[in-house]
Amino acid sequence: MIGLLGFAAIFGAGRWFAWSSRWLWLAAWGWLAVLLVAHAPYMPPALGQFVGGEFRGWLLLGVLALVALGYRAGLRRLRGQVVPKAEAVPKPGTFSPTELDRYARHIMLREIGGPGQKRLKAARVLVVGAGGLGSPALLYLAASGVGVIGVIDDDAVEGSNLQRQIIHTDARIGMPKVFSAQMAIQALNPFIEVRPYQRRLDQATAAALVADYDLVLDGTDNFDTRYLLNRVCVAAGKPLISAAITQWEGQISLYDPARGGPCYECVFPVRPAPGLAPSCAEAGVVSPLPGVLGAMMALEAVKHITDAGTGLRGRLMIHDALYAQARVIAVQHRADCPVCGGLQRAAATR
Numbered sequence: 001m002i003g004l005l006g007f008a009a010i011f012g013a014g015r016w017f018a019w020s021s022r023w024l025w026l027a028a029w030g031w032l033a034v035l036l037v038a039h040a041p042y043m044p045p046a047l048g049q050f051v052g053g054e055f056r057g058w059l060l061l062g063v064l065a066l067v068a069l070g071y072r073a074g075l076r077r078l079r080g081q082v083v084p085k086a087e088a089v090p091k092p093g094t095f096s097p098t099e100l101d102r103y104a105r106h107i108m109l110r111e112i113g114g115p116g117q118k119r120l121k122a123a124r125v126l127v128v129g130a131g132g133l134g135s136p137a138l139l140y141l142a143a144s145g146v147g148v149i150g151v152i153d154d155d156a157v158e159g160s161n162l163q164r165q166i167i168h169t170d171a172r173i174g175m176p177k178v179f180s181a182q183m184a185i186q187a188l189n190p191f192i193e194v195r196p197y198q199r200r201l202d203q204a205t206a207a208a209l210v211a212d213y214d215l216v217l218d219g220t221d222n223f224d225t226r227y228l229l230n231r232v233c234v235a236a237g238k239p240l241i242s243a244a245i246t247q248w249e250g251q252i253s254l255y256d257p258a259r260g261g262p263c264y265e266c267v268f269p270v271r272p273a274p275g276l277a278p279s280c281a282e283a284g285v286v287s288p289l290p291g292v293l294g295a296m297m298a299l300e301a302v303k304h305i306t307d308a309g310t311g312l313r314g315r316l317m318i319h320d321a322l323y324a325q326a327r328v329i330a331v332q333h334r335a336d337c338p339v340c341g342g343l344q345r346a347a348a349t350r
């Protein structure tokens with residue numbers, strides 16, 4: 001009698017305390033072993049009578065349970081062989097049926113279509129900074145199906161980031177931002193490649209990194225990196241989509257002097273004195289604003305890659321969120337620009 005009550009107590013407690021099935025079965029098998037030992041020939045007969053039943057009865061129960069477990073495992077294996085039918089790996093440059101379904105709303109757009117989606121898949125985009133601007137930019141590049149996305153950042157996720165850096169989560173506080181971003185991107189779209197670089201963009205390695213990509217998105221929060229990235233992109237002839245935000249206002253443009261238009265330093269030749277252009281940490285920023293500008297960076301990237309519409313080359317868009325106003329102003333190349341001046345002179349005399 002005690003033997004059966006023991007099993008009832010184990011399963012009752014398991015349900016009450018929500019044990020995992022592993023612990024539940026471990027306890028049940030343990031109790032069965034106790035019952036068998038209690039009936040062993042060298043044990044006092046009174047103990048066997050106390051727990052109830054007999055040795056052969058409990059042994060039969062154990063054997064039946066093993067047979068049932070074996071049958072269930074066999075069924076599971078059989079089902080496993082049938083269900084996960086691996087999708088044929090598509091040839092390079094083509095899409096699997098699952099990918100075609102995923103990108104269907106893109107493919108039906110006249111300006112993107114199948115050829116545009118192929119260009120997106122073949123594209124390699126580097127995002128500098130996995131913060132406020134980088135978060136939505138990375139997510140939308142991934143959702144769009146950009147084939148290779150690089151992300152460089154040396155920071156770790158902090159609680160104060162989560163007010164706007166929506167690619168990260170509360171559970172990932174303390175994790176390097178690039179790995180947190182990689183997790184989010186892979187969860188969103190497993191059909192693309194993410195390359196995380198957990199370091200600061202520096203003079204020594206920036207050129208080699210940028211050379212690996214077709215297009216660069218600048219979502220950094222400091223002017224040193226911004227000017228360095230512009231110099232490296234101009235030297236490599238890579239287009240740069242750069243955005244900036246503070247408090248209630250943001251701006252965005254495409255700097256691509258190799259194909260006409262100014263570089264970042266043509267438009268912002270003088271670096272603001274320290275304190276004059278405060279960062280988000282110093283001045284504050286409204287949560288959805290980096291969402292607007294970061295999504296716009298991804299949008300301009302998709303347009304650039306698929307050659308859709310008119311981009312922001314030679315145009316600076318300024319978004320005033322507090323008064324819900326956006327305006328676009330023309331920006332021009334400066335002949336005496338120390339970064340791209342020589343490049344444009346060379347192009348003119350060619």
Ligand SMILES: [Zn+2]
Nearest residue numbers: 263266337340
């Ligand atoms: Zn310039």
